[in-house]
Amino acid sequence: MEWSQPEIKGDLVTSRAGHAGVTIDENWYIVGGGDNKSGATETLMLNMSKLALSVLTSIKGRDPLASEGLSVCSALVESENILVAFGGYNGKYNNEVFVMRPKPRDSAQPKIFQSPAAAAAAASVTAAYALTKSEKLDFTHLEDSNPKLVQVNSFQRDLSAEINAIREEKKVLESSLAEVKSENSDLMAKIDETKNTYAELSKELQSVQGQLVAERSRCAKLEAQISELQKTLESMPSIEQEVQLLRRQKSALERDMERAAPVQRQSSGGVWRWIGG
Structure with missing residues (x-):
């Protein structure tokens, strides 16, 4: 079994929402309701055999009957059906009781079906609605009794073809849905694999970051040593000047010693001669 949506005339x-409804014979009476902004002022009647919706009466916007959440029931009083409504909320809670006597309507000539052709169309709609539920309608006896309903069979065949086409389309959609689910499953597996890879890469990144910290410390030490060497190199010119000065002093000392050597030899010879003589 499945829901279908018939064409309503x-x-x-x-x-509206929050309305109340009750059936009397083949009519469904709908009272109240609203859209959270204002109450519904029409009291409706749906003829379920003809699928005809009509407005029985209208009330003022702030009337207690134009409320959401009210209750309605039917009662048989002195062989007459009446509607009884109670409560509801339309900005305030109501506790009034209202009674309405639905007047019998001309079912053969309702407001929306005023010609034989329209009546035949209504019969077609009713047949289509019944077909969507059972798909086993037989209109042979209707054809024999009323020639104007010959079009119903044609409508029934067209509707059956449309139903079959919709079923085939449903199968195609179900197949596509199964493929999409399979693709989603594959994507989820790939996502899980990607997450695992990401976790491993995160661990490797943390390890590399630790190594980078150690290398930064080593680089800092090397930079300190380089700074000391640069300071030493900056002092090299003064050291070279001192070395040059020492070299000049050494050269001068050597020259003085060379000059003093003959004098010392002469002085030494005179002494020995004096001693020997």
Whole structure:
């Protein structure tokens, strides 16, 4: 079993929620409701055999019947069906009781079906709605009783073809959905693999960061040594000047010693001669 959406004929009504409904025979009466901004002022009746929606009556916007969450029921009083409504909320909570006597409507000539052709169209809509639920309708006896309903069979065949096409499309969509699910499963597996790879790379990155910290410390020590060497190199010119000065002093001393050597030899010879003589 599945839901279907039949074509509804009749009055155009406002959207609503929080309404109440009750059925009497083949009619469904809908009272109240709203859209969180204002209450629905129309009391509706849906003829379920003809799928015809009509407005029975309208009330003022602030009327207690234009409320959300009210309750409604039907009762048989003196062989007459009546509607009884109670409560609801439309900015304030209500405790009034309201009664309405639904007037019998001309079911053969309702407001939206005023010609035999329109009646035949209504029968077609009803048949289509029943077909979506059972798909086993037989309109042979209707054809025999009313020639105007011959078009129903054609409509039924077209609708059956559309239903079959929709079923085939549904199968294709289900197949596509299965493929998408399979692709999603593969993507999830790849995502998990990527996460594992990311975790391993994160560990390697932490290890490399530790090595980088050690290398930075080593570089800092090397920079300190280089700074000391640069200071030593900066003092080299003064050292060279001192060395040159020492060399000049040494050269001068050597020259003085060479000059003093003959004098010492002469002085030594005279002494020995004096001693020998």
